[in-house]
Amino acid sequence: MHPKASGTSASEVRGEALQRVIERYGTDPEALVEILRSLSEQLGYLSQDDLVAVAKVLKLPYSRVYGVATFYSMIETSPVGTHTLLMCEDAPCHLAGGADLRRALERRLGISFGETTADGRWSLRTVSCLGRCDLAPVVMIDGRWYGHLTVERLEAILARYEEEEG
């Protein structure tokens, strides 16, 4: 289908998302961190074109926008999978079995942390302490918490996500 015919080409989707974010946070350069985080959450990641568009709207040099985008872990600058799994690997989660979870995840999905599966389904990311240490070990999938995990429980959770997609 011709992109124009559908009325929602990829670039239009991205343009509309930027529009919404600007409406919410304004165009003051001070809002740059929030604009980029919010846009990244909506689009999955920010391409170079996205960063250039933000720079234009905020009247900032591209270097400044790129510098901020690559500094913060919640702003993605390369494509991510349908689901993103964040795993805490700090001491409380590590002691509670986090290292076993990490190995099990890499084995099951056939990728290392920091990578995305070839089918585009899963991205694995490590994350610094999420402040749920009383439920260690914890992971977050698409913004949702899972605590007191064992390898078996995590396997079951992943299977559920995959079933839902069919």
Add this chain to the structure above:
Amino acid sequence: MKETRIILRRVGRIDPLSLEAYAGEDGYAALRKAVQTMTPEEVLETVIASGLRGRGGAGFPTGRKWSFVAAASGTEKVIVCNADESEPGTFKDRLILEGDPYAVLEGMALAGYAVGAREGWIYIRGEYAEAARRLETAIERAYAAGFLGEHILDTAFTFHIHLHRGAGAYICGEETALLESLEGKRGIPRVRPPYPTVAGYHGLPTVVNNVETLANVAPIVLQGAEWYRALGVANSPGTKIFTLSGDVAHPGAIEVPMGVTLRQLIELAGGMQGEFKCAQTGGAAGTIVAADKLDRPLTFDSLREDGLSLGSGAILVCNQQRCVVDLAYVLMRFFENESCGKCTPCRVGTLRLFEILERLRRGRGEAGDLERLEQFGRYVRDGSFCGLGQAAPTGLLTALHAFREEFEAHLGGVCPTDTCPMQG
């Protein structure tokens, strides 16, 4: 020793977003008392007299910090709430923000009244989405009810609060990095002095206070400095929220008067799972101590007096099955990852330390590695630009001191607890 819930007294018991429920348990009574019956100077004097010290980890006297900003004249001033809680093992601020958000808003308004500030910012870490949502609602409702905005409680006092979410960076808990991030930049620490109290947010005199610190303010204003000083110990008054994790029966948050010992905290958390080996006190940037420190009180002065840091109040408890080298390795992995890259001692030093620890846990240690850990650890501690780097090797250096023989065993290719991979 029993729990004494002052800061957490409403958390988990009331609907956190209900202003009625908050008001039903002293909510906004302190702000009402302050703006209707006290001068700003009297509020400031009360906080100074209470001896309240910053709960973010450094323990700086809150009243003194406020007095620097109060003394500035002819300029706008700003209150910033540091809600960038990211210290591994710490979740006290999240509990307050999610369970009692109005307490933080009231504390900020009181700070604004005391120092003469009309604008306040909450900088909350990006990962705390739920807490941010609740704060947003709480701020809206506080405005609607006249606890924020112009003419608060029908007085001349005006105070606004804005919410700013971060985007994932531990360094932004450092106050000057936080201010950079708040201004929409990379979170890179600034040169101090000037301190934020002189030139902070956009160069304005700025109070930066931790969430737990601000939650202490309303009870102090309402019940007085004397009442507050009766809690805790002489130089560290009040209560402290500790967050326990690791090998205790019931990991979680415990609020007790300052001066509690590690042994008492472990008992309050239901006791040990297994036999005690060591604990890291104060978060990932804190000290690793052995059983000889179990009965030493935890205060803002205990690092200097007993080599036991209070820090953020995070306590990670380890039993005899845990490996100290593995723990030091995980801690250094964190700092190596979170170093902002501005200064060489931290950027390169944490990486070198991480590499040595990685060698040790794989049984590939080299002659002189333990000495190198100590030497590089001191370089990073003494040479780093900001508190992140300065505190990064604390756990490693204290562990090396208390558990030298375990590091030596790894150098000889043996992990005594059989935790490390040791592939040879």
